[in-house]
Amino acid sequence: MTIQTMLALLAQSFTLTLAIFCLTLLGSLPLGLLVYFGKKSRFAPLRWLINMYISIMRGTPLMLQLMVVYYGPNLLLGITLPGNWRFTAVLVAFIINYAAYFAEIYRGGIESIPAGQYEAAAVLGYGSGKTFFRIILPQMVKRVVPPVTNEVITLVKDTSLASVIGIMEMFTRAKQIAVAPHSPGMLAFASAAVFYYVFNYLVAFLMSRLEKALDYYR
Amino acid sequence: MNILSMQNIRKSFADNEILKGISLSVDSGEVVSIIGPSGSGKSTLLRCATFLEMIDSGEICYMGKCAARTEAGGKAVYVPPRQLRAFRSCCGLVFQQFNLFPHYSVLKNLTDAPVQVLGCSREEAEARAMELLGKMGIADKAASYPCQLSGGQQQRVAIARALAMKPEILFFDEPTSALDPELTGEVLKVIRQLAEEKMTMVVVTHEMPFARAVSNRVIFMADGGIVEQGDPLAVFDDPQEERTRQFLRVFDR
DSSP: OOHHHHHHHHHHHHHHHHHHHHHHHHHHHHHHHHHHHHHTOSOHHHHHHHHHHHHHHHHSOHHHHHHHHHHHHHHHHOOOOOTTHHHHHHHHHHHHHHHHHHHHHHHHHHHTSOHHHHHHHHHTTOOHHHIIIIIIHHHHHHHHHHHHHHHHHHHHHHGGGGGGGTOOSHHHHHHHHHHSTTOOTHHHHHHHHHHHHHHHHHHHHHHHHHHHHGGGOO | OEEEEEEEEEEEETTEEEEEEEEEEEETTOEEEEEOOTTSSHHHHHHHHTTSSOOSEEEEEETTEEEEEEOTTSSEEEOOHHHHHHHHTTEEEEOTTOOOOTTSOHHHHHHHHHHHTSOOOHHHHHHHHHHHHHHTTOGGGTTSOGGGSOHHHHHHHHHHHHHTTOOSEEEEESTTTTSOHHHHHHHHHHHHHHHHTTOOEEEEOSOHHHHHHHOSEEEEEETTEEEEEEOHHHHHHSOOSHHHHHHHHHHHO
16 A cells, blocks of 8 residues: 555544534534533433533543443344444434533533622613523633633544444554554554544644634733 | 612522521612621622522512512512613623633723613713723723733723613622732722712622712621611711621721
């Protein structure tokens, strides 16, 4: 196998890595906010449920969660799943896992906002919805950019875990190339590492731009 | 005309009774200063008047309409939340720590609530905001963000923000306690100017010369109650109560 062929194969599978990455963020960033609301709900059973969910998501390996989501419905419930279930299972597992982390990050950001902000809003007559969306949420976003950046960078690397259920993202492809006849061997892994690194470099750069863009106030 | 009437207000936090049956009545155009040692319940009184804290018992009425009154059980009952909002919008509060919205420009700090809460048009709210900023001497700061301003400027923005809601009465909770003497002066000047325009105000302060010169009435509070009140000259120059004399002696040094 030539190096060109190898790189072409890796680049092609990288589009799937990218799709997992983007769709996970698209789903988990807003879902994290809903989970936070659930954790703060006045309805106690919902709070317990959310706390248990966060605890399990953070307390067990993502790789195991991927396997449960993928094999679980069939093994536990006997449901026959459609052929494209593999990709859906990856997204479901990643989104619910990352949403749990984001919910906790949002909670930290929201709880760090001084009580005076709520009081000023209350005295000016803002209702609780307007207080949250106009006063608290924008300030929370600024505060959570650094920890969210951490999670986003971790996600880039975590996409490789999807290989455990055999989806053809870049890491699965790299493993496949490495054991193929006449393969470039370790070079496949080294090349995949470069892909991850460069992509993360870009992610870190964009997040630091976002941080700077929010720097117009303290 | 009576603007605010608070009767027999009691308020406890856990087992600690902060307000012990205090009454306060303020008429239109009156400037009332509240002085007293820390922990005497001054701030709690303002927070109850502006509905940031809920009273345990007593009665709070604005312009003859009651927002809270004690019913047969001895507990204060408030009007439903929607009606309470109407009461909220007739009083303004200026905080010791300003509490401006840091993510909004000065102009937006002044216009957001009138637009979002009162339903004013943007143009109307901005015109009023610019007029108020002009009055506060900071019209050139409209596009700035709070973090770019000095403490004195921030507090003047906070006063303008409260005034933008056209309150019937404005409360100040130690408005200059977070400021150095130079900046204190510029904030007091603005409050004095409002007093001359007959804005109804209740000011919790440690600035005795200011309380003496600007207010129509001084209230000395200690231990959750009013010890003495009256004309500022009478209270400051000839206090009747030993507790008042003891407190004022500290400021004579």
